[in-house]
Amino acid sequence: MTSEPTQNNVAETVKSSKPTKAQALTAVKGMNDLLPPASAQWEWLEDKVRGLMARHAYRNLRTPIVEPTALFVRGLGEVTDIVEKEMYSFEDRLNGEQLTLRPESTAGVVRAVVEHNMLYDGGKRLYYMGPMFRHERPQRGRYRQFHQIGAEALGFPGAEVDAELILLAATLWQELGLQDVRLELNSLGQPDERAAHRTALIAHLQAHADVLDEEAKRRLYSNPLRILDTKNPSMQAVVEAAPKLIDFLGDASLAHFNAVKAILDASGVAYRINPRLVRGMDYYNLTVFEFVTDRLGSQGTICGGGRYDYLIEQVGGKPAPAVGWALGVERVLELLKDQGTLPEAVGPDVYAIVPDAAALPVVFQTIQILRAHGMSVQMHAGSGEGMGSMKSQFKKADVSGAQLALIFGGDELARGEVTLKSLRDGAGAQEAVPLADVPTRVAAKLSQGASQPQSSA
Numbered sequence: 287m288t289s290e291p292t293q294n295n296v297a298e299t300v301k302s303s304k305p306t307k308a309q310a311l312t313a314v315k316g317m318n319d320l321l322p323p324a325s326a327q328w329e330w331l332e333d334k335v336r337g338l339m340a341r342h343a344y345r346n347l348r349t350p351i352v353e354p355t356a357l358f359v360r361g362l363g364e365v366t367d368i369v370e371k372e373m374y375s376f377e378d379r380l381n382g383e384q385l386t387l388r389p390e391s392t393a394g395v396v397r398a399v400v401e402h403n404m405l406y407d408g409g410k411r412l413y414y415m416g417p418m419f420r421h422e423r424p425q426r427g428r429y430r431q432f433h434q435i436g437a438e439a440l441g442f443p444g445a446e447v448d449a450e451l452i453l454l455a456a457t458l459w460q461e462l463g464l465q466d467v468r469l470e471l472n473s474l475g476q477p478d479e480r481a482a483h484r485t486a487l488i489a490h491l492q493a494h495a496d497v498l499d500e501e502a503k504r505r506l507y508s509n510p511l512r513i514l515d516t517k518n519p520s521m522q523a524v525v526e527a528a529p530k531l532i533d534f535l536g537d538a539s540l541a542h543f544n545a546v547k548a549i550l551d552a553s554g555v556a557y558r559i560n561p562r563l564v565r566g567m568d569y570y571n572l573t574v575f576e577f578v579t580d581r582l583g584s585q586g587t588i589c590g591g592g593r594y595d596y597l598i599e600q601v602g603g604k605p606a607p608a609v610g611w612a613l614g615v616e617r618v619l620e621l622l623k624d625q626g627t628l629p630e631a632v633g634p635d636v637y638a639i640v641p642d643a644a645a646l647p648v649v650f651q652t653i654q655i656l657r658a659h660g661m662s663v664q665m666h667a668g669s670g671e672g673m674g675s676m677k678s679q680f681k682k683a684d685v686s687g688a689q690l691a692l693i694f695g696g697d698e699l700a701r702g703e704v705t706l707k708s709l710r711d712g713a714g715a716q717e718a719v720p721l722a723d724v725p726t727r728v729a730a731k732l733s734q735g736a737s738q739p740q741s742s743a
């Protein structure tokens with residue numbers, strides 16, 4: 287028998303399981319800390335995305351990480367990998383609500399758009415970034431907390447918006463310098479076309495019931511389209527010979543598909559039609575696409591999306607069309623790392639060396655001015671027993687990766703000067719600079735250094 291969970295007995299459990307000798311706790315399996323310097327690479331990518339989204343007039347939307355479980359069950363479909371086995375769901379112990387850590391963000395975006403009546407004055411172009419949660423077996427490119435960046439255009443029925451979104455992603459790869467990414471494209475048609483195809487598909491699969499695995503048998507009537515996505519080698523031949531959805535599309539669906547392709551062709555975006563591309567969620571119709579790579583093993587999809595014209599209605603809104611995609615941040619960064627083109631973390635512009643604490647007021651005054659000019663400055667911090675020897679301070683300056691050192695020595699300060707020393711050019715050239723001239727001299731030195739070839743990007 288389980289007792290009613292309360293605030294108190296959770297605290298009791300924690301207390302009673304408390305180790306006698308403090309034992310180090312670790313992060314939850316599959317959920318990672320992001321530490322410097324790697325975090326700078328995430329910021330770099332996020333900055334690129336913000337700039338790109340702004341130039342495409344997509345605006346940022348932030349929704350909660352926790353949503354009602356029903357949103358995902360209704361939105362994603364009950365017979366999907368995510369809803370069947372990957373969701374972190376729990377009961378709010380204070381009011382019994384069924385809640386889930388979001389496994390993806392489209393459902394939440396749609397919920398927010400409906401809740402705030404955002405489509406009342408026309409379509410909306412939105413983007414988000416943030417953590418998602420899926421209970422999967424952790425491996426390279428697959429984590430339990432991972433991060434997505436997504437773009438959604440809601441309220442627009444036309445193929446031009448499908449193409450805009452695909453181009454947006456393709457431009458992002460270009461601006462990130464990502465190579466070897468292929469675009470795969472398919473059309474899932476409309477529900478009635480899918481129904482006709484489904485009937486033909488079930489008949490075909492039934493005729494080959496002997497080779498279907500357990501999962502396929504289970505999905506034969508609930509979600510036969512997903513069977514086409516199988517990775518089971520002994521089912522490949524049957525899947526290969528199955529009726530293709532594209533042959534069941536009517537004129538309107540084909541015209542939509544052709545319009546998307548025409549814009550991609552005119553824009554020089556290469557793609558491959560993959561008639562077996564179905565995507566993991568139930569909510570898609572018409573255009574679906576994935577950007578894939580061969581470099582990440584079976585975690586080769588870095589971005590996926592498509593049109594979802596019926597989801598808004600399904601979540602309780604007034605019917606409105608929509609299309610969007612989501613990319614996996616870890617996979618994109620992994621790929622850039624693999625290519626060797628991830629930018630190296632850079633140190634500060636200036637390291638302030640403080641031989642004597644008496645100089646601190648002048649140090650603060652000076653470095654605040656540099657920072658106000660946009661330069662990054664790391665101040666030497668004392669050890670508790672004074673500021674430390676010059677030797678140890680220079681060692682720290684070197685480790686910091688700073689370009690320049692500003693030395694606030696007592697004698698120079700008495701003359702109203704500081705010493706400016708280059709830390710990166712080997713020769714270690716140094717000069718005395720009047721305090722008032724420090725911002726201009728430092729800026730000049732930095733731009734001089736920036737014009738010389740550097741090892742780090």
Ligand code: ATP
Binds near residue numbers: 390616
């Ligand atoms: P997969 O087939 O690899 O499981 P998916 O179809 O479940 O991917 P989507 O739901 O379409 O993935 O999510 C969009 C993107 O988010 C994926 O292309 C991938 O880059 C990333 N992604 C999905 N699941 C994970 C995960 N567990 N860890 C890291 N990235 C993920």
Ligand code: MG
Binds near residue numbers: 367566
């Ligand atoms: Mg998955």
